[in-house]
Amino acid sequence: MKDDKQHEYVGNLHIHSIFSDGAGTVPEIAKSAASLGLDFVVINDHDHMTDSLHTDEEGFYSGLLVLIGLEIGYNSHHYLAFNIKDKVNSKNLSPQEVIDLVDKQGGFGFLAHPFEKGMPFHDKSISYTWNELSVTGFAGIEIWNFASRWKERIKSPVHGLLHLLFKSKLLKGPSRETLYFWDRLCQERRLTAIGGSDAHGAVFRWGPVRLSPLPYKYALNSVNVHILLDTAISDDVTLAKAQVYDAMRHGRLFIAHDRLVRANGFRFYFTSDSGSLVHMGEEFMFEPGDIHVDAPQRSEIRLIKNGELQLRHYGQNACFRAVDKGVYRVELFLRRFPFGLRPWIFSNPVYLR
Numbered sequence: 001m002k003d004d005k006q007h008e009y010v011g012n013l014h015i016h017s018i019f020s021d022g023a024g025t026v027p028e029i030a031k032s033a034a035s036l037g038l039d040f041v042v043i044n045d046h047d048h049m050t051d052s053l054h055t056d057e058e059g060f061y062s063g064l065l066v067l068i069g070l071e072i073g074y075n076s077h078h079y080l081a082f083n084i085k086d087k088v089n090s091k092n093l094s095p096q097e098v099i100d101l102v103d104k105q106g107g108f109g110f111l112a113h114p115f116e117k118g119m120p121f122h123d124k125s126i127s128y129t130w131n132e133l134s135v136t137g138f139a140g141i142e143i144w145n146f147a148s149r150w151k152e153r154i155k156s157p158v159h160g161l162l163h164l165l166f167k168s169k170l171l172k173g174p175s176r177e178t179l180y181f182w183d184r185l186c187q188e189r190r191l192t193a194i195g196g197s198d199a200h201g202a203v204f205r206w207g208p209v210r211l212s213p214l215p216y217k218y219a220l221n222s223v224n225v226h227i228l229l230d231t232a233i234s235d236d237v238t239l240a241k242a243q244v245y246d247a248m249r250h251g252r253l254f255i256a257h258d259r260l261v262r263a264n265g266f267r268f269y270f271t272s273d274s275g276s277l278v279h280m281g282e283e284f285m286f287e288p289g290d291i292h293v294d295a296p297q298r299s300e301i302r303l304i305k306n307g308e309l310q311l312r313h314y315g316q317n318a319c320f321r322a323v324d325k326g327v328y329r330v331e332l333f334l335r336r337f338p339f340g341l342r343p344w345i346f347s348n349p350v351y352l353r
Contacts, residue, residue, distance in 0.1 A: 006230065008226055031062070047070055052087055067244065070088060114129060142195065149172045167218070173331075180307065225253045226253055251282075281350075282351065301330055301331075332344045
């Protein structure tokens with residue numbers, strides 16, 4: 001049984017505009033995103049920099065849906081909030097209080113770049129991590145942040161030049177620490193993973209050097225999310241917003257480094273022997289069945305169960321037999337000479353309890 005009935009839409013999350021520390025206006029960002037063939041973007045400006053939530057900027061821009069969220073936090077504990085109505089100011093709030101305030105507004109959120117390392121060169125490895133990992137009530141984790149993972153490897157001007165020339169080929173996937181944390185929590189409850197660009201379009205200054213290493217037109221086609229909907233996305237902004245956020249909240253999405261190869265058409269699902277179909281993000285009382293992977297291109301497909309690597313398969317399609325309960329997900333890697341296997345797609349799990 002091939003799962004080909006879902007509608008797929010590609011978006012970029014965690015973007016900054018001139019309302020905080022980004023270089024572009026919302027219409028400028030929308031124009032760049034539309035030119036890349038994206039279907040939607042979400043702006044998450046910093047709460048301590050923006051004067052308001054600016055939800056009046058939401059809408060369709062030449063067919064591209066623009067939504068407005070918020071990145072809440074200052075020195076640490078950055079929280080990506082979505083579907084909120086009013087700005088939340090993180091000053092004097094604990095991380096748990098931030099999560100609770102977002103929830104009270106009917107919103108939901110993700111721990112942003114929880115274990116990032118910072119750039120050794122120039123930024124002195126300044127990072128914005130999550131230290132209070134006992135918090136509850138969040139919808140998920142940003143497991144793959146393009147800007148964070150890119151800058152973590154720049155230790156000198158030589159490293160900087162190398163990573164400017166080969167931004168895509170040298171990008172690391174989600175850190176082991178992040179994946180371990182996510183996998184462990186998934187044993188307890190359903191927890192969505194997302195990825196984001198953390199795009200700023202900012203100018204880098206070093207002595208006389210002035211350049212924009214990660215312009216919007218590059219970053220917005222880096223680490224994307226592909227949401228899967230049962231029906232086509234609405235032309236009505238309010239309804240379309242609800243569709244996108246419902247998919248994000250419930251894990252009906254996968255994360256892909258689309259700069260390597262556009263990942264449209266990837267599917268990961270479970271079919272039980274009795275004929276039940278379980279999509280990403282869904283929970284199902286276990287019975288034996290098959291885990292299916294359909295990829296747009298030949299790649300190394302890794303089956304992960306309860307955080308542990310189970311099997312590897314190289315090809316475009318794979319079918320793995322599930323004979324016992326567990327939380328199953330897959331990771332896909334592309335071969336790129338001479339860089340070896342490069343991280344490409346990370347699915348959300350199917351929960352077979």
